[in-house]
Amino acid sequence: MYxxxxxxxxxxxxxxxxEKTSIEIQWSDKxxxxxxxxxxxxxxxxxxxxxxxxxxxxxxxxTAIAGAISQRNExxxxxxxxxxxxxxxxxxxxxxxxxxxxxxxxxASDDKPELLAIYPTQDSxxxxxxxxxxxxSRPMREGQSLNYVSLIKNKTDTLSGVFLDLQxxxxxxxxxxxxxxxxxxxxxxxxxxxxxxxxxxxxxxYYQLIISPSWPxxxxxTLAKSITKSFQTISRDSVSPAPTRWTISPPKSGSxxxxxxAFGETLDYSLLSETMHVFTPTGQLVAGSWQIxxxxxxxxxxxxxxxxxxxxxxxxxxxxxxxxxNNLNRLFDRDITRKELSKKSQSFAELRFVVR
Numbered sequence: 580m581y582x583x584x585x586x587x588x589x590x591x592x593x594x595x596x597x598e599k600t601s602i603e604i605q606w607s608d609k610x611x612x613x614x615x616x617x618x619x620x621x622x623x624x625x626x627x628x629x630x631x632x633x634x635x636x637x638x639x640x641x642t643a644i645a646g647a648i649s650q651r652n653e654x655x656x657x658x659x660x661x662x663x664x665x666x667x668x669x670x671x672x673x674x675x676x677x678x679x680x681x682x683x684x685x686x687a688s689d690d691k692p693e694l695l696a697i698y699p700t701q702d703s704x705x706x707x708x709x710x711x712x713x714x715x716s717r718p719m720r721e722g723q724s725l726n727y728v729s730l731i732k733n734k735t736d737t738l739s740g741v742f743l744d745l746q747x748x749x750x751x752x753x754x755x756x757x758x759x760x761x762x763x764x765x766x767x768x769x770x771x772x773x774x775x776x777x778x779x780x781x782x783x784x785y786y787q788l789i790i791s792p793s794w795p796x797x798x799x800x801t802l803a804k805s806i807t808k809s810f811q812t813i814s815r816d817s818v819s820p821a822p823t824r825w826t827i828s829p830p831k832s833g834s835x836x837x838x839x840x841a842f843g844e845t846l847d848y849s850l851l852s853e854t855m856h857v858f859t860p861t862g863q864l865v866a867g868s869w870q871i872x873x874x875x876x877x878x879x880x881x882x883x884x885x886x887x888x889x890x891x892x893x894x895x896x897x898x899x900x901x902x903x904x905n906n907l908n909r910l911f912d913r914d915i916t917r918k919e920l921s922k923k924s925q926s927f928a929e930l931r932f933v934v935r
Contacts, residue, residue, distance in 0.1 A: 713756065831934070845876050847875075
């Protein structure tokens with residue numbers, strides 16, 4: 580009996596010691612954002628010296644991974660500048676002695692990112708289209724989008740040089756929406772790229788935007804399938820958006836109905852939710868959210884608190900654009916051979932509506 584008790588106690592003690600001396604991966608949103616190194620492994624090295632003595636490397640490499648070191652409870656935390664990559668092995672070194680090796684597990688085979696939407700959503704687009712937005716379900720890998728995006732004309736010709744190769748790429752803050760610019764130098768008719776190469780798109784033609792299934796997210800998982808958006812080009816858009824022609828359907832006082840605004844044309848998806856603001860009769864900003872629908876021809880504003888009776892205002896910033904980059908104050912591609920009356924730029928336009 581005493582031998583059994585001694586054996587169990589010894590086993591528990593060994594397990595506890597093992598737990599205290601094992602290097603563990605720190606996770607956040609399925610991403611390996613750091614490693615936890617128990618202090619017993621660090622041989623009483625002062626924390627302020629670890630920045631020079633503690634090194635994390637990709638297995639088989641000699642270059643140290645950039646990161647930050649901090650102290651947390653009974654462990655030291657190393658957080659790499661860029662999260663660890665799934666499927667790879669990393670080694671931890673102290674004074675050129677290897678403390679351990681970690682394998683970052685791969686995701687489950689069915690755990691893949693999705694391409695949620697391509698904007699603009701309509702299938703008839705002006706031949707001077709300026710931007711395309713790709714919206715993903717989770718953060719994607721940056722810096723290589725043009726390897727996974729192709730544009731085909733009339734189902735036969737794969738076009739090159741259509742999109743700007745921007746570095747860094749134009750991602751939103753959480754890396755879930757990418758802005759692809761069609762080459763503005765080829766769209767503006769007075770610039771040399773336009774004269775030499777012509778416009779990226781031509782009116783009356785059919786196009787297919789194809790997104791490769793090989794595009795990886797930040798964790799290394801790729802899209803589940805190829806995505807194709809087909810569209811036809813129509814004549815160029817050379818008219819600025821005109822809020823005075825919008826149609827407003829106000830909610831009823833005290834109701835939870837949204838404010839509905841019909842634009843009469845498709846506008847820039849990303850800018851719509853950024854450039855429109857609702858104000859109360861006393862001039863206070865109304866807290867709420869915009870939902871863009873009907874092929875980006877309509878916006879629904881849902882306030883956090885139901886609106887009360889009175890005259891409200893919608894303030895639209897002058898930078899709001901249509902699909903061709905024409906904003907409220909100027910055309911993106913103006914014919915310089917024509918003399919036009921100068922138009923005074925305004926930082927915003929306002930529309931009024933009454934809640935009853």
